[in-house]
Structures are given as structure tokens and as C-alpha cells.
Amino acid sequence: MIEDLRQLPPGADIDADLCIVGGGAAGITLARSLAAAGRNCLLLESGGLALEADVQARSALEVTGLGGVDGCQLRYLGGATNHWGGWCRPLDADDFARRDWVADSGWPIDAEALAPYYSQAQAVCGLPAWDYQLENVAGQDRDFGAFAQSPLALRPYQFSRPPLRFGEAYRDELGRSDRVRVLLHANVTGFETAGGGRAVAAVRLQDSGLPDRRVRARCFVLACGGFENVRLLLQSHRQAGGGFGNDRDLVGRYFAQHPHVSCASLLTPQADQLERLFSRFAAGDLIVRATVGAGAQARQSQQLLNGALTLDRLPDPVTGVGAARALWRDLRNGEWPDEFSTRLWQVVSDLDSFVASPDLMAFYARLEQAPNPDSRILLSDQVDAQGVPLPRVDWRLSAQDADSLRALLLLVGAEFARLGLGRVQLPEWLLATRVEWPADLWGGCHLMGGTRMAADPARGVVDGNSRVHGMDNLYLAGSSVFPTTGFANPTLTLTALTLRLADHLLAQAPRS
Amino acid sequence: MIRRRALLWLSGLLPGLNLAAPGHAAAVSAPALAPLFRRPLAAQQLGEHCLRTPSLARDPALLLDDLGSLVQADGQVSADRFERLRERDFATGRIVLVGGWVMARCEVSACMLLAVTAEARA
Numbered sequence: 001m002i003e004d005l006r007q008l009p010p011g012a013d014i015d016a017d018l019c020i021v022g023g024g025a026a027g028i029t030l031a032r033s034l035a036a037a038g039r040n041c042l043l044l045e046s047g048g049l050a051l052e053a054d055v056q057a058r059s060a061l062e063v064t065g066l067g068g069v070d071g072c073q074l075r076y077l078g079g080a081t082n083h084w085g086g087w088c089r090p091l092d093a094d095d096f097a098r099r100d101w102v103a104d105s106g107w108p109i110d111a112e113a114l115a116p117y118y119s120q121a122q123a124v125c126g127l128p129a130w131d132y133q134l135e136n137v138a139g140q141d142r143d144f145g146a147f148a149q150s151p152l153a154l155r156p157y158q159f160s161r162p163p164l165r166f167g168e169a170y171r172d173e174l175g176r177s178d179r180v181r182v183l184l185h186a187n188v189t190g191f192e193t194a195g196g197g198r199a200v201a202a203v204r205l206q207d208s209g210l211p212d213r214r215v216r217a218r219c220f221v222l223a224c225g226g227f228e229n230v231r232l233l234l235q236s237h238r239q240a241g242g243g244f245g246n247d248r249d250l251v252g253r254y255f256a257q258h259p260h261v262s263c264a265s266l267l268t269p270q271a272d273q274l275e276r277l278f279s280r281f282a283a284g285d286l287i288v289r290a291t292v293g294a295g296a297q298a299r300q301s302q303q304l305l306n307g308a309l310t311l312d313r314l315p316d317p318v319t320g321v322g323a324a325r326a327l328w329r330d331l332r333n334g335e336w337p338d339e340f341s342t343r344l345w346q347v348v349s350d351l352d353s354f355v356a357s358p359d360l361m362a363f364y365a366r367l368e369q370a371p372n373p374d375s376r377i378l379l380s381d382q383v384d385a386q387g388v389p390l391p392r393v394d395w396r397l398s399a400q401d402a403d404s405l406r407a408l409l410l411l412v413g414a415e416f417a418r419l420g421l422g423r424v425q426l427p428e429w430l431l432a433t434r435v436e437w438p439a440d441l442w443g444g445c446h447l448m449g450g451t452r453m454a455a456d457p458a459r460g461v462v463d464g465n466s467r468v469h470g471m472d473n474l475y476l477a478g479s480s481v482f483p484t485t486g487f488a489n490p491t492l493t494l495t496a497l498t499l500r501l502a503d504h505l506l507a508q509a510p511r512s
Numbered sequence: 513m514i515r516r517r518a519l520l521w522l523s524g525l526l527p528g529l530n531l532a533a534p535g536h537a538a539a540v541s542a543p544a545l546a547p548l549f550r551r552p553l554a555a556q557q558l559g560e561h562c563l564r565t566p567s568l569a570r571d572p573a574l575l576l577d578d579l580g581s582l583v584q585a586d587g588q589v590s591a592d593r594f595e596r597l598r599e600r601d602f603a604t605g606r607i608v609l610v611g612g613w614v615m616a617r618c619e620v621s622a623c624m625l626l627a628v629t630a631e632a633r634a
Contacts (some may be wrong), residue, residue, distance in 0.1 A: 340561050344611045346554040351598075351619055410607060413614030418602035426612045 002175045002182040010211050016042035019217035021188050021203065022224030023489055024079020026477035026498045028166045029124055030221060032327050033502035035179035046185035047076035062380040065394035068442030073225055078167020080445065086163030087489040088125055089132060090118050092306060094296055095486035104371040105484050107465035108455040121495035124163035128285035132156055137283040144277060152415050155282055155308060159287040163384035164504020189204035189388050191236045197473045206386045222491060223477035229390045230377045230480060245461040245468040254375040255450045255484050256369040257443025260396060264363040264409050267348060268422025271313060271359035278311040294411055303309040304406040306487045309412060314360045335354050348423045370400040377450050395443065401437035412476040446490050451476050465504045545589050545622050552626060559627030562610060562620055579621050
């Protein structure tokens with residue numbers, strides 16, 4: 001059933017068997033899974049069924065680091081799936097591994113442990129079939145054979161099309177369920193503990209103009225997004241002294257996103273062919289888009305972070321390929337830019353025997369961010385209407401992130417040239433000794449890492465089952481638990497992890 | 513100084529190109545690299561730029577060492593060999609960034625060689 005706390009008469013505390021905080025992809029997936037297995041749960045959503053200004057205002061941020069972190073959270077049923085793009089792909093197997101060249105890398109679980117849940121997550125996310133082998137889905141009319149002997153990897157995304165809005169898609173099911181009770185406008189602002197601080201006894205609900213309430217439960221799962229999971233844990237620190245899972249000052253650290261940035265241009269005589277290969281296409285029921293990046297062997301031998309590039313005809317305008325674009329425009333207009341650029345372009349054209357007009361395309365990067373303890377979420381001195389401190393987001397990238405992107409582009413540039421597919425130009429900003437990321441950098445609203453998963457409490461906030469270290473009955477769900485990020489958009493993986501968490505919780509207490 | 517060192521080195525490596533030692537610039541004939549480029553002047557000017565770029569010209573020998581295999585017995589340059597050299601460079605990561613463009617080392621070397629020999633002829 002779905003109820004609205006603002007419509008309920010003021011009353012006593014609310015009791016539940018299992019309480020999920022947050023009605024986004026993770027919270028809804030967990031509630032559905034538990035209910036399907038006969039377990040009752042209460043799902044608290046801070047918003048309603050649509051965007052409301054006063055509720056959304058609670059998602060304000062203080063930004064002190066890199067930009068591109070605003071506007072990511074949506075406070076109504078469905079959460080961030082209400083504006084996601086539907087990009088789906090699992091993490092690669094080596095994303096889970098400890099890599100010598102990536103400090104603090106390694107998950108406490110491997111790809112195999114998540115594999116059965118990925119295929120279930122595929123259906124949850126509205127995707128028709130589990131197949132991420134490009135050669136299987138490309139069909140005969142798209143020939144990627146030129147890359148067969150290449151150190152490059154062509155890895156496809158699938159698209160939930162149209163992007164599945166979890167709130168809309170599963171609202172009726174939740175409303176009909178006699179196992180799930182959804183409570184809208186249930187804004188959690190803090191915790192009460194028991195067991196000497198080892199257990200959460202209750203969460204506190206506060207909303208403007210309404211009396212405070214408490215929700216008591218045997219087990220709690222925070223599933224309220226990459227900022228809010230951190231914010232609530234840090235808030236517990238203020239309230240309880242010591243806080244949950246923060247004995248080692250790890251809550252909020254290692255905050256990561258997927259750096260998205262226009263990163264190189266491609267001068268190519270084969271723009272039509274490449275556009276056909278690298279733009280979205282339909283393959284039966286699937287909508288697919290190929291990316292190009294370093295293969296696993298090249299990532300290891302060159303000690304690269306993971307990352308992938310999409311390729312488009314040059315959009316207008318694109319930061320980072322501006323110089324090449326201006327050069328190309330000038331040449332087409334019969335104007336000659338500075339002599340060196342002109343000569344360089346002529347030589348590059350000659351060397352590849354461009355006989356027809358070459359065209360410019362642009363690479364767009366989607367990158368793994370190296371785990372960085374200095375990239376973090378803190379609590380601001382500013383507070384929301386309920387007096388809860390806002391998150392202060394200090395998103396930082398490191399030299400390793402820039403170095404890895406540069407190395408990836410050199411590899412791609414060499415391979416495209418070798419294969420006669422064109423010439424790649426890296427942007428000036430990426431060649432600087434100290435890289436200043438360009439203005440079009442953003443994180444994709446992929447809020448990860450602030451409550452990272454690790455078997456060792458000294459290295460993470462939650463254990464391999466997503467239980468907060470040192471707490472008996474508090475779990476976290478969502479991409480905030482990712483210790484490393486790969487390059488793939490997080491929704492499919494966080495959904496798979498949530499399904500795994502559901503199995504764990506059911507094993508602890510099978511039925512209500 | 514860089515050009516002088518390059519000339520000295522080239523005269524030893526590429527006798528087929530009839531390069532003379534510094535001081536005998538008039539004896540240097542145009543190398544047969546020009547046909548590799550539709551616009552040899554552009555390549556030469558790019559080579560001049562590279563020679564002025566410290567990171568590229570720090571050790572000319574390092575950049576130019578590939579080109580010896582291009583010269584055939586008749587002193588001409590084999591376009592096929594150049595193509596193979598280029599492919600090898602790209603496959604093995606022997607690449608150079610010029611103005612941000614990813615180029616094979618042998619390509620840059622050819623441009624630099626054009627520039628050096630033009631300088632010597634002048």
C-alpha cells in the first residue's frame with residue numbers, strides 16, 4: 001500500500017519489521033524483492049509522487065570542489081531514475097579486483113558473486129536480454145572486425161528504452177502489495193540507537209508543520225542515494241558521538257563520480273562508417289551503443305584506470321576540441337589559421353591519403369575515477385528547513401585520472417591511425433603538466449564511493465553484505481557502497497547489489 | 513646546434529641520401545622523402561617546428577633512427593616500407609604528439625629530416 005504521511009492523523013510511532021529509507025532504484029528493488037519472498041517492509045520516501053519544490057529544496061548542496069554535482073538528486077518516488085538516461089552495463093571483471101596500480105582498489109566480492117544478480121537486475125531495469133558481447137548484438141550490417149586484432153575493447157551499453165522510471169513502473173505493484181507499506185513525505189533526519197550504539201532502534205521523521213515521529217524496526221536499510229546515505233551517517237555522528245561506521249573517519253571519503261568530458265577530436269575520412277558503428281542502434285529488442293576503450297590486457301600492461309569513449313560527429317560547440325574545430329572551419333571557409341596549425345593539418349591529411357573531405361568527430365570520455373580519500377562529502381554549516389546540515393561536496397580528481405585519460409587517448413589515437421580510421425588530436429588542457437579539467441566536465445550524477453564496501457573495517461564503511469561495520473542492523477544500498485567505479489553507469493550494478501542484499505536479508509530472517 | 517648534430521648523425525646513417533657533413537651544405541641533395549608528402553613544404557615546415565621543440569629535438573638520433581631502413585639501394589625511399597614502419601610505430605606505441613595530434617615517430621622523423629636537409633641546402 002502507498003500512504004502519505006502528510007495525510008495521516010498525528011499519531012504514535014510507527015513500527016515495522018524492516019525499514020527501507022529511500023524510494024529510488026535501490027529502495028524500490030529491495031522492497032519488491034523482500035515482498036516477493038514473503039517479508040514485510042516499510043519504505044520511507046522523503047518526497048511524494050511528483051517533484052515538489054519544498055521537498056526538493058532539502059537536496060541543496062554546498063559545493064567546494066569540482067562542479068558538475070548539482071541537480072543529481074530527485075526527491076520523489078523513483079528517485080534519480082526519474083531523470084536517468086537508461087544507460088546500462090555491468091562492471092568489468094577486473095573492476096572488482098585489486099589492482100596494484102590503483103590504490104585502495106578491490107571489492108570484497110568478485111564479479112562471479114554478482115553475476116546471477118546482474119541478469120535479474122537486467123529485467124528490473126526494463127532491459128530485454130542479457131547480452132553485452134558486441135559481436136552478438138551488432139548484427140551483420142555493422143562490422144567491427146577491423147578492431148578484432150586490436151588492443152582496444154569495444155564494449156556496448158544497453159539502454160532501458162524509454163528509461164525506466166522506477167516510481168512510475170512499480171507504483172501500482174507497490175500500491176497493491178500487502179507486504180510493502182510505502183510512506184510518502186517521510187523525511188528521515190536522524191537515528192536513535194540501542195545495544196550500546198551497535199543497533200539502530202528508530203529513525204526520526206521530521207517534516208515542516210508536522211509533529212515529529214519515529215519509526216522503529218528490527219532492521220534498517222539506507223537507500224537514499226550517494227549524498228544522503230553519507231549525510232545521514234555523518235548526521236548520526238553529530239547526534240550520537242562517534243556515529244555509525246565512522247570509527248576510521250571513512251564516511252564521506254572516496255566520493256567518486258564518472259568523469260564525463262569531451263576529450264579529443266578525430267579527423268577521419270570515414271565519418272559515415274564510424275558514425276554507423278558508434279551511434280545507437282537497434283538490435284532486435286535491444287538498443288545498443290558501442291564504446292571504445294583499452295582492453296583488459298592493455299589496461300593491465302599500461303596500468304590504466306578503466307574508461308570508455310563514445311564517438312560522435314562533432315557537435316556544436318564542444319569544449320576541448322575547439323581548436324581542431326576552429327581549424328577545420330577556417331580551412332573549409334578558405335581561411336588560413338596560424339601557419340603551424342595549417343601545416344600540421346595538411347601533413348596529417350597527406351599521411352593518411354585523405355582524398356575526399358575528411359570530417360571531424362569528437363570523442364567523449366566516461367571514466368573510472370581513481371579512489372581518492374580527499375574527494376569527500378562532509379557536512380556543511382548550512383542547514384535545511386529541518387535544521388539538518390546540508391552535504392558539503394568536495395569532488396576531486398587526481399593526477400592519475402588525467403594521466404590515465406591521456407594514455408587511453410594515445411592508445412586509441414595510435415590504433416585509429418594504424419587502422420586507417422583517422423587521426424586523433426588531444427586537447428591542449430590534457431597536455432598541460434598540471435591538468436585543469438575543462439568547464440564541460442561533469443560526473444554524470446553517478447554518486448559513488450562515500451560509504452565504500454570493504455571486508456576490513458579499517459578500509460571501508462560497509463562489509464561485503466552491505467552491513468555497516470560495527471552495527472548489527474544497519475545496511476546501506478546504492479552506489480555509495482562501490483569501492484571502485486569502473487566506467488559503466490551505476491544503476492544496473494546497484495540494482496544487482498540490492499538484489500544480492502535482499503537475499504542476504506532473507507537468509508537472516510526469511511519471513512515476517 | 514641541434515640541426516648540426518642531426519646532420520652529423522644523418523651523414524653517417526643515411527649515406528644513400530647523400531648528406532654531407534656540416535660545412536659542406538652545398539653537397540646535400542634533396543632527400544627522396546618528399547614524395548611521401550603531397551605537400552612537402554608543409555611537411556618541411558612542420559619538421560622545422562619539431563626541431564624547435566625541445567622535447568622532440570632533444571635527441572635527434574632517437575627520432576631519426578628509424579629512417580635508415582627506408583632507403584633503397586638507389587637512394588630512393590620506399591613508400592611501402594614507410595607504410596610498414598608507420599604501422600609498426602603505431603602498433604608498438606612509438607608515437608609523438610605534435611600540436612596534440614598523435615603521429616608515428618617515423619612520420620615526425622621524416623618531417624624533421626626534410627627540414628634538416630632543406631636547411632643544409634640553403
